[in-house]
Amino acid sequence: MKIFVALACLLAGCLAQRPHPCESPPLLSGALTASTQNEKLWVYAKYLYDALGQRMRLFEFGNLDNQTFTYDFLLLYKEHVMYEINHHNRTCKKIPLKVDFQPLGISKDASLLGQVIVGSSSGPGQGLLVNTWIGDLPNKEGKYMSTVTEFGCIPVSVAFQTKQYGWMVFSYFNNIIGISDPDASTDEEPIGFFSLFHRKN
Amino acid sequence: MKIFVALACLLAGCLAQRPHPCESPPLLSGALTASTQNEKLWVYAKYLYDALGQRMRLFEFGNLDNQTFTYDFLLLYKEHVMYEINHHNRTCKKIPLKVDFQPLGISKDASLLGQVIVGSSSGPGQGLLVNTWIGDLPNKEGKYMSTVTEFGCIPVSVAFQTKQYGWMVFSYFNNIIGISDPDASTDEEPIGFFSLFHRKN
Numbered sequence: 001m002k003i004f005v006a007l008a009c010l011l012a013g014c015l016a017q018r019p020h021p022c023e024s025p026p027l028l029s030g031a032l033t034a035s036t037q038n039e040k041l042w043v044y045a046k047y048l049y050d051a052l053g054q055r056m057r058l059f060e061f062g063n064l065d066n067q068t069f070t071y072d073f074l075l076l077y078k079e080h081v082m083y084e085i086n087h088h089n090r091t092c093k094k095i096p097l098k099v100d101f102q103p104l105g106i107s108k109d110a111s112l113l114g115q116v117i118v119g120s121s122s123g124p125g126q127g128l129l130v131n132t133w134i135g136d137l138p139n140k141e142g143k144y145m146s147t148v149t150e151f152g153c154i155p156v157s158v159a160f161q162t163k164q165y166g167w168m169v170f171s172y173f174n175n176i177i178g179i180s181d182p183d184a185s186t187d188e189e190p191i192g193f194f195s196l197f198h199r200k201n
Numbered sequence: 202m203k204i205f206v207a208l209a210c211l212l213a214g215c216l217a218q219r220p221h222p223c224e225s226p227p228l229l230s231g232a233l234t235a236s237t238q239n240e241k242l243w244v245y246a247k248y249l250y251d252a253l254g255q256r257m258r259l260f261e262f263g264n265l266d267n268q269t270f271t272y273d274f275l276l277l278y279k280e281h282v283m284y285e286i287n288h289h290n291r292t293c294k295k296i297p298l299k300v301d302f303q304p305l306g307i308s309k310d311a312s313l314l315g316q317v318i319v320g321s322s323s324g325p326g327q328g329l330l331v332n333t334w335i336g337d338l339p340n341k342e343g344k345y346m347s348t349v350t351e352f353g354c355i356p357v358s359v360a361f362q363t364k365q366y367g368w369m370v371f372s373y374f375n376n377i378i379g380i381s382d383p384d385a386s387t388d389e390e391p392i393g394f395f396s397l398f399h400r401k402n
Contacts, residue, residue: 031317037238116232118319118357119329119350122378126353128320128329149320152327156319177323 019115019131022153024104026051030175037166040065048179054078054101057184077101104155106146110135115150130156137161152177220316220332223354225305227252231376238367241266249380255279255302258385278302305356307347311336316351331357338362353378 027050034043043062050056054077061070072085075097084093110133119127129150137144142161148154155172162168228251235244244263251257255278262271273286276298285294311334320328330351338345343362349355356373363369 030321116374117376118374119331120231120353120355120376120378122376123353125330126350126355127376129326130320149327152321152324154321154327173317173319175318175321175323175328177321 019112019150021106021108021110021133022148023051023106024049024148024153024155025177026103027178028104028154028175029179030172032170032172034062034168034170036162036168041165041168048181048184049104050179051101051103105153106131106133106148107135110146113145118156128156220313220351222307222309222311222334223349224307225250225252225349225354225356226378227304228379229305229355229376230380231373233371233373235263235369235371237363237369242366242369249382249385250305251380252302252304306354307332307334307349308336311347314346319357329357 029046029048031044031046034041034045036042041062041064043060045058045060045062047059048057056073056075056077058071058073058075060073062068072087074083074085076082077097077100080097082095082097084095086092113132113134115129115131117127117129121127130147131150132145132147134143134145136142137160141163144158144160146158147156149156154175155170157169157171159167159169230247230249232245232247235242235246237243242263242265244261246259246261246263248260249258257274257276257278259272259274259276261274263269273288275284275286277283278298278301281298283296283298285296287293314333314335316330316332318328318330322328331348332351333346333348335344335346337343338361342364345359345361347359348357350357355376356371358370358372360368360370
Protein backbone atom coordinates (compact mmCIF):
# COMPACT_ATOMS: atom_id res chain seq x y z
CA MET A 1 0.00 0.00 0.00
CA LYS A 2 2.84 2.37 0.91
CA ILE A 3 4.49 1.64 -2.42
CA PHE A 4 1.22 2.38 -4.22
CA VAL A 5 0.93 5.75 -2.45
CA ALA A 6 4.57 6.53 -3.23
CA LEU A 7 4.04 5.63 -6.90
CA ALA A 8 0.84 7.70 -7.06
CA CYS A 9 2.70 10.69 -5.59
CA LEU A 10 5.55 10.22 -8.07
CA LEU A 11 3.09 10.06 -10.96
CA ALA A 12 1.23 13.14 -9.70
CA GLY A 13 4.57 14.92 -9.37
CA CYS A 14 5.52 14.01 -12.93
CA LEU A 15 2.17 15.06 -14.38
CA ALA A 16 2.22 18.32 -12.46
CA GLN A 17 5.71 19.27 -13.57
CA ARG A 18 5.88 23.00 -13.93
CA PRO A 19 8.63 24.82 -15.78
CA HIS A 20 11.50 25.91 -13.57
CA PRO A 21 13.97 28.78 -13.98
CA CYS A 22 16.97 27.46 -15.87
CA GLU A 23 20.45 28.32 -17.07
CA SER A 24 21.21 28.18 -20.78
CA PRO A 25 24.11 25.97 -21.93
CA PRO A 26 27.40 27.64 -20.93
CA LEU A 27 28.73 27.64 -24.48
CA LEU A 28 26.51 28.95 -27.26
CA SER A 29 26.98 30.39 -30.74
CA GLY A 30 24.27 31.97 -32.84
CA ALA A 31 22.69 35.12 -34.09
CA LEU A 32 20.36 37.74 -32.71
CA THR A 33 18.47 40.84 -33.68
CA ALA A 34 17.80 43.75 -31.36
CA SER A 35 14.98 46.16 -32.16
CA THR A 36 13.54 49.06 -30.23
CA GLN A 37 10.06 50.46 -29.70
CA ASN A 38 11.01 53.96 -30.84
CA GLU A 39 12.79 52.51 -33.94
CA LYS A 40 15.98 54.47 -33.18
CA LEU A 41 18.17 51.36 -32.92
CA TRP A 42 18.19 48.12 -34.88
CA VAL A 43 20.98 45.53 -34.72
CA TYR A 44 21.76 42.18 -36.30
CA ALA A 45 24.63 40.35 -34.63
CA LYS A 46 26.39 37.04 -34.66
CA TYR A 47 27.39 36.10 -31.13
CA LEU A 48 29.67 33.75 -29.26
CA TYR A 49 28.76 33.19 -25.61
CA ASP A 50 31.06 31.61 -23.03
CA ALA A 51 29.58 31.56 -19.52
CA LEU A 52 32.52 29.53 -18.19
CA GLY A 53 35.02 32.23 -19.12
CA GLN A 54 32.42 34.99 -18.66
CA ARG A 55 33.04 36.44 -22.09
CA MET A 56 31.15 37.29 -25.27
CA ARG A 57 31.98 38.19 -28.81
CA LEU A 58 29.56 40.24 -30.92
CA PHE A 59 29.85 40.89 -34.65
CA GLU A 60 27.27 43.62 -35.13
CA PHE A 61 25.63 45.24 -38.10
CA GLY A 62 23.06 47.86 -37.26
CA ASN A 63 21.34 51.16 -37.64
CA LEU A 64 21.31 53.93 -35.02
CA ASP A 65 19.40 57.15 -35.72
CA ASN A 66 19.36 56.29 -39.45
CA GLN A 67 23.14 55.74 -39.54
CA THR A 68 24.35 52.22 -40.31
CA PHE A 69 27.26 50.80 -38.34
CA THR A 70 29.35 47.65 -38.01
CA TYR A 71 31.02 46.72 -34.75
CA ASP A 72 33.13 43.84 -33.55
CA PHE A 73 33.11 43.66 -29.75
CA LEU A 74 34.91 41.33 -27.38
CA LEU A 75 33.53 41.54 -23.85
CA LEU A 76 35.63 40.16 -21.01
CA TYR A 77 33.44 40.46 -17.92
CA LYS A 78 35.92 38.95 -15.45
CA GLU A 79 38.47 41.59 -16.36
CA HIS A 80 35.82 44.31 -16.68
CA VAL A 81 37.02 45.36 -20.11
CA MET A 82 35.67 45.29 -23.61
CA TYR A 83 37.50 45.66 -26.89
CA GLU A 84 36.14 47.40 -29.95
CA ILE A 85 37.91 45.89 -32.91
CA ASN A 86 37.99 47.81 -36.16
CA HIS A 87 39.09 45.46 -38.92
CA HIS A 88 39.15 48.18 -41.55
CA ASN A 89 41.51 50.48 -39.63
CA ARG A 90 43.28 47.54 -37.95
CA THR A 91 42.74 49.18 -34.56
CA CYS A 92 41.53 47.85 -31.23
CA LYS A 93 40.08 50.14 -28.56
CA LYS A 94 40.03 49.07 -24.89
CA ILE A 95 36.92 50.26 -23.01
CA PRO A 96 36.02 49.73 -19.32
CA LEU A 97 33.11 47.30 -18.90
CA LYS A 98 31.08 48.34 -15.88
CA VAL A 99 28.33 45.71 -15.89
CA ASP A 100 28.58 42.25 -14.36
CA PHE A 101 28.23 39.10 -16.41
CA GLN A 102 24.61 37.97 -16.74
CA PRO A 103 24.27 34.31 -17.68
CA LEU A 104 21.64 33.58 -20.33
CA GLY A 105 18.52 31.82 -19.08
CA ILE A 106 15.94 32.56 -16.42
CA SER A 107 16.86 34.01 -13.04
CA LYS A 108 15.40 32.36 -9.95
CA ASP A 109 13.17 35.31 -8.97
CA ALA A 110 11.35 35.38 -12.34
CA SER A 111 7.60 34.60 -12.52
CA LEU A 112 6.21 32.15 -15.05
CA LEU A 113 3.84 33.82 -17.50
CA GLY A 114 3.07 30.63 -19.39
CA GLN A 115 4.16 27.66 -21.44
CA VAL A 116 3.10 27.55 -25.08
CA ILE A 117 3.92 25.85 -28.34
CA VAL A 118 5.24 28.14 -31.07
CA GLY A 119 3.90 26.64 -34.30
CA SER A 120 1.90 23.46 -33.92
CA SER A 121 1.96 20.15 -32.06
CA SER A 122 -0.03 18.53 -34.90
CA GLY A 123 2.96 17.36 -36.95
CA PRO A 124 6.65 16.55 -36.57
CA GLY A 125 8.99 19.52 -36.88
CA GLN A 126 6.06 21.94 -36.72
CA GLY A 127 6.32 23.17 -33.14
CA LEU A 128 8.57 24.31 -30.32
CA LEU A 129 7.68 24.19 -26.62
CA VAL A 130 8.74 27.42 -24.91
CA ASN A 131 8.36 29.04 -21.48
CA THR A 132 7.88 32.76 -21.01
CA TRP A 133 8.90 34.45 -17.78
CA ILE A 134 8.51 38.00 -16.48
CA GLY A 135 10.29 39.96 -13.79
CA ASP A 136 11.62 43.29 -12.62
CA LEU A 137 14.88 44.75 -13.84
CA PRO A 138 17.50 45.58 -11.19
CA ASN A 139 17.07 48.99 -9.51
CA LYS A 140 13.37 49.06 -10.48
CA GLU A 141 14.29 50.28 -13.94
CA GLY A 142 11.32 48.50 -15.46
CA LYS A 143 10.07 45.07 -16.46
CA TYR A 144 11.51 42.29 -18.57
CA MET A 145 9.99 39.31 -20.38
CA SER A 146 12.16 36.37 -21.34
CA THR A 147 11.33 33.27 -23.42
CA VAL A 148 13.45 30.09 -23.53
CA THR A 149 12.88 26.62 -24.95
CA GLU A 150 11.52 24.02 -22.50
CA PHE A 151 14.12 21.54 -23.74
CA GLY A 152 17.63 22.91 -23.47
CA CYS A 153 16.79 26.36 -22.02
CA ILE A 154 17.87 27.94 -25.32
CA PRO A 155 17.14 31.70 -25.47
CA VAL A 156 14.32 32.67 -27.84
CA SER A 157 13.68 36.31 -26.95
CA VAL A 158 14.27 38.85 -24.22
CA ALA A 159 12.32 42.10 -24.03
CA PHE A 160 12.98 44.81 -21.46
CA GLN A 161 12.15 48.43 -20.79
CA THR A 162 14.77 51.10 -21.34
CA LYS A 163 14.67 54.85 -20.83
CA GLN A 164 16.40 55.54 -24.13
CA TYR A 165 14.48 53.32 -26.54
CA GLY A 166 11.28 52.20 -24.80
CA TRP A 167 10.91 48.43 -25.04
CA MET A 168 13.94 46.71 -26.52
CA VAL A 169 13.56 43.18 -27.89
CA PHE A 170 16.40 40.72 -28.47
CA SER A 171 15.44 37.75 -30.65
CA TYR A 172 17.86 34.81 -30.74
CA PHE A 173 18.08 32.29 -33.57
CA ASN A 174 20.35 29.74 -35.25
CA ASN A 175 21.76 28.93 -31.82
CA ILE A 176 24.05 25.94 -31.50
CA ILE A 177 25.45 24.51 -28.31
CA GLY A 178 29.20 25.03 -28.23
CA ILE A 179 31.62 27.42 -29.88
CA SER A 180 32.98 26.26 -33.22
CA ASP A 181 35.92 28.67 -33.13
CA PRO A 182 37.13 29.22 -29.53
CA ASP A 183 39.90 31.43 -30.89
CA ALA A 184 37.32 34.04 -31.82
CA SER A 185 36.15 34.44 -28.24
CA THR A 186 39.57 34.51 -26.59
CA ASP A 187 41.83 36.75 -28.60
CA GLU A 188 42.13 40.18 -27.18
CA GLU A 189 43.44 41.58 -30.42
CA PRO A 190 42.95 40.69 -34.05
CA ILE A 191 45.52 38.21 -35.27
CA GLY A 192 46.76 38.27 -38.83
CA PHE A 193 48.99 35.68 -40.42
CA PHE A 194 52.19 37.54 -39.56
CA SER A 195 51.26 38.23 -35.96
CA LEU A 196 51.44 34.48 -35.39
CA PHE A 197 55.19 34.84 -35.94
CA HIS A 198 55.64 38.22 -34.29
CA ARG A 199 53.93 37.70 -30.95
CA LYS A 200 55.01 39.90 -28.08
CA ASN A 201 57.51 38.00 -25.94
CA MET B 202 25.77 10.15 -69.39
CA LYS B 203 22.38 11.77 -69.88
CA ILE B 204 21.09 9.99 -66.80
CA PHE B 205 24.10 11.24 -64.83
CA VAL B 206 23.41 14.84 -65.90
CA ALA B 207 19.72 14.43 -65.06
CA LEU B 208 20.57 13.03 -61.63
CA ALA B 209 23.10 15.80 -60.99
CA CYS B 210 20.47 18.41 -61.89
CA LEU B 211 17.93 16.71 -59.64
CA LEU B 212 20.42 16.65 -56.77
CA ALA B 213 21.35 20.30 -57.34
CA GLY B 214 17.66 21.15 -57.38
CA CYS B 215 17.08 19.34 -54.10
CA LEU B 216 20.08 20.90 -52.38
CA ALA B 217 19.12 24.34 -53.60
CA GLN B 218 15.56 24.12 -52.36
CA ARG B 219 14.48 27.56 -51.27
CA PRO B 220 11.42 28.26 -49.18
CA HIS B 221 8.31 28.99 -51.22
CA PRO B 222 5.21 31.03 -50.36
CA CYS B 223 2.68 28.69 -48.81
CA GLU B 224 -0.88 28.44 -47.55
CA SER B 225 -1.51 27.45 -43.94
CA PRO B 226 -3.74 24.42 -43.28
CA PRO B 227 -7.37 25.37 -44.05
CA LEU B 228 -8.57 24.40 -40.57
CA LEU B 229 -6.68 25.71 -37.55
CA SER B 230 -7.41 26.32 -33.88
CA GLY B 231 -5.14 28.10 -31.47
CA ALA B 232 -4.35 31.28 -29.64
CA LEU B 233 -2.77 34.60 -30.46
CA THR B 234 -1.69 37.84 -28.90
CA ALA B 235 -1.81 41.20 -30.63
CA SER B 236 0.35 44.04 -29.37
CA THR B 237 0.97 47.52 -30.70
CA GLN B 238 3.98 49.80 -30.88
CA ASN B 239 2.23 52.70 -29.14
CA GLU B 240 0.93 50.32 -26.40
CA LYS B 241 -2.67 51.53 -26.88
CA LEU B 242 -4.01 48.08 -27.73
CA TRP B 243 -3.19 44.62 -26.40
CA VAL B 244 -5.26 41.50 -27.10
CA TYR B 245 -5.15 37.83 -26.15
CA ALA B 246 -7.52 35.68 -28.19
CA LYS B 247 -8.42 32.08 -28.81
CA TYR B 248 -9.21 31.59 -32.46
CA LEU B 249 -10.89 29.11 -34.81
CA TYR B 250 -9.95 29.46 -38.47
CA ASP B 251 -11.83 27.88 -41.34
CA ALA B 252 -10.48 28.83 -44.76
CA LEU B 253 -12.85 26.40 -46.52
CA GLY B 254 -15.91 28.19 -45.19
CA GLN B 255 -14.10 31.56 -45.08
CA ARG B 256 -14.98 32.16 -41.45
CA MET B 257 -13.29 32.86 -38.13
CA ARG B 258 -14.25 32.86 -34.49
CA LEU B 259 -12.36 35.03 -31.99
CA PHE B 260 -12.72 34.90 -28.22
CA GLU B 261 -10.88 38.05 -27.19
CA PHE B 262 -9.64 39.48 -23.94
CA GLY B 263 -7.81 42.75 -24.22
CA ASN B 264 -6.93 46.25 -23.22
CA LEU B 265 -7.65 49.36 -25.29
CA ASP B 266 -6.58 52.78 -23.98
CA ASN B 267 -6.24 51.31 -20.47
CA GLN B 268 -9.78 49.82 -20.56
CA THR B 269 -10.07 46.05 -20.47
CA PHE B 270 -12.60 44.32 -22.74
CA THR B 271 -13.83 40.88 -23.68
CA TYR B 272 -15.31 40.14 -27.08
CA ASP B 273 -16.67 37.10 -28.85
CA PHE B 274 -16.68 37.62 -32.61
CA LEU B 275 -17.90 35.39 -35.42
CA LEU B 276 -16.67 36.58 -38.81
CA LEU B 277 -18.44 35.25 -41.92
CA TYR B 278 -16.47 36.64 -44.83
CA LYS B 279 -18.54 35.03 -47.60
CA GLU B 280 -21.64 36.76 -46.29
CA HIS B 281 -19.72 39.94 -45.42
CA VAL B 282 -21.10 40.02 -41.89
CA MET B 283 -19.69 39.64 -38.42
CA TYR B 284 -21.49 38.95 -35.18
CA GLU B 285 -20.53 40.40 -31.81
CA ILE B 286 -21.81 37.98 -29.22
CA ASN B 287 -22.30 39.23 -25.67
CA HIS B 288 -22.72 36.23 -23.39
CA HIS B 289 -23.39 38.34 -20.32
CA ASN B 290 -26.28 40.28 -21.85
CA ARG B 291 -27.34 37.34 -24.08
CA THR B 292 -27.28 39.64 -27.11
CA CYS B 293 -25.85 39.27 -30.61
CA LYS B 294 -25.05 42.28 -32.79
CA LYS B 295 -24.82 41.94 -36.58
CA ILE B 296 -22.15 44.18 -38.13
CA PRO B 297 -21.22 44.56 -41.83
CA LEU B 298 -17.80 43.06 -42.61
CA LYS B 299 -16.16 45.11 -45.33
CA VAL B 300 -12.83 43.28 -45.75
CA ASP B 301 -12.26 40.20 -47.89
CA PHE B 302 -11.10 36.90 -46.43
CA GLN B 303 -7.31 36.66 -46.23
CA PRO B 304 -6.05 33.09 -45.95
CA LEU B 305 -3.27 32.57 -43.42
CA GLY B 306 0.14 31.89 -44.91
CA ILE B 307 2.42 33.71 -47.32
CA SER B 308 1.09 35.47 -50.41
CA LYS B 309 2.86 34.82 -53.71
CA ASP B 310 4.25 38.34 -54.09
CA ALA B 311 6.08 38.27 -50.70
CA SER B 312 9.90 38.42 -50.59
CA LEU B 313 11.92 35.97 -48.51
CA LEU B 314 13.85 37.71 -45.74
CA GLY B 315 15.44 34.52 -44.46
CA GLN B 316 15.16 31.05 -43.00
CA VAL B 317 16.31 30.55 -39.41
CA ILE B 318 15.99 28.14 -36.53
CA VAL B 319 14.22 29.50 -33.46
CA GLY B 320 15.96 27.82 -30.53
CA SER B 321 18.67 25.35 -31.44
CA SER B 322 19.40 22.52 -33.85
CA SER B 323 21.79 20.96 -31.31
CA GLY B 324 19.23 18.74 -29.60
CA PRO B 325 15.84 17.12 -30.20
CA GLY B 326 12.84 19.33 -29.41
CA GLN B 327 15.08 22.37 -29.06
CA GLY B 328 14.45 24.13 -32.35
CA LEU B 329 11.92 25.17 -34.97
CA LEU B 330 12.72 25.95 -38.60
CA VAL B 331 10.86 29.07 -39.73
CA ASN B 332 10.75 31.32 -42.80
CA THR B 333 10.29 35.07 -42.57
CA TRP B 334 8.81 37.02 -45.48
CA ILE B 335 8.27 40.71 -46.10
CA GLY B 336 5.99 42.63 -48.44
CA ASP B 337 3.87 45.68 -49.02
CA LEU B 338 0.37 46.05 -47.63
CA PRO B 339 -2.44 46.67 -50.15
CA ASN B 340 -2.90 50.34 -51.18
CA LYS B 341 0.70 51.11 -50.12
CA GLU B 342 -0.42 51.45 -46.52
CA GLY B 343 2.95 50.20 -45.28
CA LYS B 344 5.01 47.05 -44.88
CA TYR B 345 4.37 43.68 -43.32
CA MET B 346 6.62 40.90 -42.05
CA SER B 347 5.26 37.38 -41.69
CA THR B 348 6.87 34.27 -40.19
CA VAL B 349 5.62 30.70 -40.71
CA THR B 350 7.06 27.27 -39.93
CA GLU B 351 8.96 25.57 -42.78
CA PHE B 352 7.10 22.34 -42.08
CA GLY B 353 3.33 22.82 -42.17
CA CYS B 354 3.25 26.57 -42.95
CA ILE B 355 1.90 27.23 -39.45
CA PRO B 356 1.67 30.96 -38.60
CA VAL B 357 4.22 32.16 -36.02
CA SER B 358 3.92 35.93 -36.22
CA VAL B 359 2.66 38.71 -38.46
CA ALA B 360 3.75 42.33 -38.02
CA PHE B 361 2.38 45.19 -40.07
CA GLN B 362 2.26 48.96 -40.06
CA THR B 363 -0.92 50.77 -39.09
CA LYS B 364 -1.74 54.46 -38.92
CA GLN B 365 -3.53 54.10 -35.60
CA TYR B 366 -1.08 52.02 -33.58
CA GLY B 367 2.26 52.05 -35.40
CA TRP B 368 3.55 48.52 -35.85
CA MET B 369 1.08 45.85 -34.77
CA VAL B 370 2.35 42.33 -34.05
CA PHE B 371 0.23 39.18 -34.01
CA SER B 372 1.94 36.19 -32.36
CA TYR B 373 0.33 32.79 -32.87
CA PHE B 374 0.82 29.81 -30.55
CA ASN B 375 -0.73 26.52 -29.40
CA ASN B 376 -1.97 26.01 -32.94
CA ILE B 377 -3.45 22.67 -33.87
CA ILE B 378 -4.53 21.54 -37.30
CA GLY B 379 -8.29 21.12 -37.38
CA ILE B 380 -11.19 22.50 -35.38
CA SER B 381 -12.15 20.45 -32.35
CA ASP B 382 -15.61 22.04 -32.07
CA PRO B 383 -16.98 22.92 -35.55
CA ASP B 384 -20.17 24.10 -33.87
CA ALA B 385 -18.31 27.05 -32.42
CA SER B 386 -17.36 28.36 -35.86
CA THR B 387 -20.73 27.92 -37.53
CA ASP B 388 -23.43 29.10 -35.21
CA GLU B 389 -24.64 32.55 -35.94
CA GLU B 390 -26.21 32.91 -32.54
CA PRO B 391 -25.41 31.50 -29.13
CA ILE B 392 -27.25 28.30 -28.43
CA GLY B 393 -28.39 27.40 -24.94
CA PHE B 394 -29.82 24.09 -23.84
CA PHE B 395 -33.43 25.19 -24.37
CA SER B 396 -32.87 26.72 -27.79
CA LEU B 397 -32.04 23.21 -29.02
CA PHE B 398 -35.74 22.46 -28.48
CA HIS B 399 -37.12 25.85 -29.50
CA ARG B 400 -35.41 26.43 -32.85
CA LYS B 401 -37.16 28.73 -35.29
CA ASN B 402 -39.15 26.65 -37.79
